[in-house]
Amino acid sequence: MLQLNINDEISPLKAVVLGIAKSSGPIPTVEEAYDPKSLEHIKAGTYPKEEDMIQEMEAFRKVFEKYNVKVFRPEILIDCNQIFSRDIAFVIGDKLIKANILPDREKEVEAILHVLDKIDDNHILHPPDNVHVEGGDVMPWNDYIFVGTYTAPDYSEFITARTNKAAIDYLRKQFPDKKVKSFELRKSNTIAQDNALHLDCCFQPLGKGKAILHKNGFLVEEEYQWLVDFFGKENIFEIDALEMYNMFSNVFSISPNVVVSERNFTRLNNWLREHGFTVEEIPYAEISKQEGLLRCSTLPLIRE
Template structure:
């Protein structure tokens, strides 16, 4: 029987890979962290640990197996497990970090994926591609954002490697200050997404409209509060931030069960629950 890993963006989540925020620190590599640094802020690691533990508890209470990568002291953004690559049904794609302070993470995560028995099916060897820019739109259609951390060279490198498997890869360009595509677009259910719609390029807006997506739209200010950065659990269940009041109500109005994460401290470094989560198995 063929082993399948991640078949879609919205199937039932069975296993995830996380990394605790043991050595998390504010690093001026995105607009959110830069703004907090400009205010003279620092990170409270005890609060970060409590927030991360709540995320783990939500997963476990929903039957999701949580795998943990041991944090490395020199890698202060390692909590954002999403970014080293992305997973498909055949195996995972190893991306390539843009920021030098994150590049060593790749080998740590790759070693963990070998330990978990997940094969690598493509490796970004030119340009840059990070997992926060990735979305699987359907069985054979993938989207990769071109914002601050992924570029067309990297996307083309991955596109060529995935073509023999029948995948087509769309590029979705937006402003660098939004960091990753998952900060302005997030699929949370079958043909349902939360988005800062005006931040998407016209061609992608048209794709979503023609595909019949139900879009929950946020204002631009919400991008920097992680209001798009949700994590789908499958079966119309989703993790969102407790502060994401309007979106959470819109989700409940659509029949979703919302698990509210009380996170404010980790967010200062530029990522939310989606950024912290690498799906290993999703039916």
């Protein structure tokens, strides 16, 4: 049995579910796009090819292998995009919460049943239907759970709004010993540079007390400022709109000192090295065209 343990974003990783790009299906139509960035590439004819995405994910898998991380993969569903395993479930402490995701993606959960079977049923939570939540919006951080949300009255009009007010209340109830801190995110169905799809699209805590942040991803300046104060201005790598669009904040920590990053993120990768991090650079630019990157592709199960 797997003894789940996730209390932050950076402790040494022991076991993870890494998504899979095989049989990810035909290029979606404009109507089928889940987010503005995919939409942009569908229209431009630059939507990523399956073989390129398979190679990118293989590079990620090899990094995990190098650091002796146990890697689970979803079973392959024919013509189904299963790259972003972060969306379908997430772990806080010793509990796995099954996300209520877009109905079209329900079958992705079935593809990781072989992993869920290794977890005690009492440690798997099934939120009620009114709780909308995706793993990209949820970050356990020691005493805190940081949660990206959108609670304005027009919530239902945004396919890009993935985590609602009911989810905040649900997490507070399930984890009474944690402080659940929510952040209102900027949403757009049509303009990718104006859309923070998930919290990890505009914020990421790192080891050594550092963090990556993008101010315009937050709707409420005080909430952005709270994070600046929490980490300290001198510890923050602030990214601009284009860098957010390119998913600079969606890197992934294997340990407090090791960060997996996209090889084209030169400015970020240099900064990380200057601050003593080991940066494992891999190609992931094709996958990023679907408005997701390294953190989105992972579902960490056990950290030390």
